[in-house]
Amino acid sequence: MTPGRFITLEGGEGAGKTTAAEQVSAWLEQHGRQVVRTREPGGTAAAEEVRRILLDPATGELEPMTELLLMFAARAENLAQIIRPALNAGQDVLCDRFTDASRAYQGGGRRLGIQMVDRLAAIVHPDLEPDLTLLLDVPVTVGLERVRQRGGPADRFERSRADFLERMRAAYLARARMEPERIVLIDASQSLPAVRASIFRALEARLQ
Structure with missing residues (x-):
């Protein structure tokens, strides 16, 4: 059996990943693929508990290494229970964030460095990287304004300082410049139809 394809969505706060996930999932299904959707941190019962801790503003400040280790603990569960079994069964997996998020948030934003993140990646998933990553990019100010307009309480990361989000x-x-063969940069500051068209072009170019 041919393994499924591992597709990830990345981007900062307010980038529109939830909407993009619906579009990508629909495109894959229209092309005859079975799709399993998951997210990070999260996906399994235990990983969702880790997510709750990481996103809850009441958690307060964490040591950057603590935050990174919690992310990889949740990732290990998601890989073992959802991602690997689905890929091995020939299903496509669409994951909202993966290790690129750790490289960006903890490696860049928290200043731990990419090398530290890659060391943990080499332990947790040495044989697995996404086949395709769609990076939805918006300026920080645009993303935060979208979060504000969305309403509801902001989570722990959405409340981060602008300098953290810029890093x-x-x-x-x-990362996108380092791996252009895997990562497709999508200008998510465009209109929704334009973003959708950019996503579909990327899928057609890379997956068909």
Whole structure:
């Protein structure tokens, strides 16, 4: 059996990943693929508990290494229980964030460095990287305004200082420059129809 394809969505706060996930999932299904969707941190019962801790503003400040280790603990569960079994069964997996998020948020934003993140990646998933990553990029100010307009309480990361979010965005863009064969940069500041068209073009170019 041919393994499924591992597709990830990345981007900062307010980038529109939820909407993009619906579009990508629909495109894959229209092309005859079975799709399993998951997210990070999260996906399994235990990983969702880790997510709750990481996103809850009441958690307060964490040591950057603590935050990174919690992310990889949740990732290990998601890989073992959802991602690997689905890929091995020939299903496509669409994951909202993966290790690129750790490279951006903890490696860049928290200033731990990419090398530290890659060391943990080499332990947790040495044989697995996404086949395709769609990086939805918006300026920090645009993303935060979208979060504000969305309403509801902001989570722990959405409440981060702008300088942290700028470092996170810079780390994402640097990664995209390093791996253009895997990461497709999508200008998510465009209109929704334009973003959708960019996503579909990327899927057609890379997956068909």
